[in-house]
Amino acid sequence: MTGHSAGGQVAHRYAATSRAEENLGSVTMHYVVANPSTYLYIRQERENTGAFVVPDASACSDYNDWHYGLSERNTYAGSLVVDTIKAQLVRRDVRILIGDADSLSASLDVSCGANLQGLYRFTRGRRLMRFMEQFFPQHKHREMIVPGVGHSSSGMYLSAVGLDALFGTR
Helix, strand or coil: CEEECHHHHHHHHHHHHCCCHHHCCCCCCCEEEECCCCCCCCCCCEEECCEEECCCCCCCCCCCECCCCCECCCHHHHCCCHHHHHHHHHHCCEEEEEECCCCCCCCCCCCHHHHCCCCCHHHHHHHHHHHHHHHCCCCCEEEEEECCCCCCHHHHHCCHHHHHHHHCCC
């Protein structure tokens, strides 16, 4: 399952909340999350000057609301308990595909909650990976950086790294 940009946001949230994988039997799934504007964080901490801390909610009250975090979830995500969402996102094969030149603000969510994830897509993807490493070292996310590519779905998917993300094995 994959998506680029807004589709990447859907792919990441789908990896966390989908019930389909349990119903597929022996079918193996992986999720390719390409250059999304934001990610779903499954704890309250966000990176600030190299450390993960809980932000001041009075300065950014929505930073942990769905779809940035696990508070105020929509109906679909709300039908799952938080521990299930966390466990699914940690154990699933999620490939974070980010272009190292995706550092512009076109179609970028610049809300307070989004900006706590980083200033640009590339930074946000790198931060998410550091977050997963720190809090969930057993995670199955894999960071895959596409050199020289910005916010281009064809550039991402047709690159050697992109093809590996889509069709390669772990």
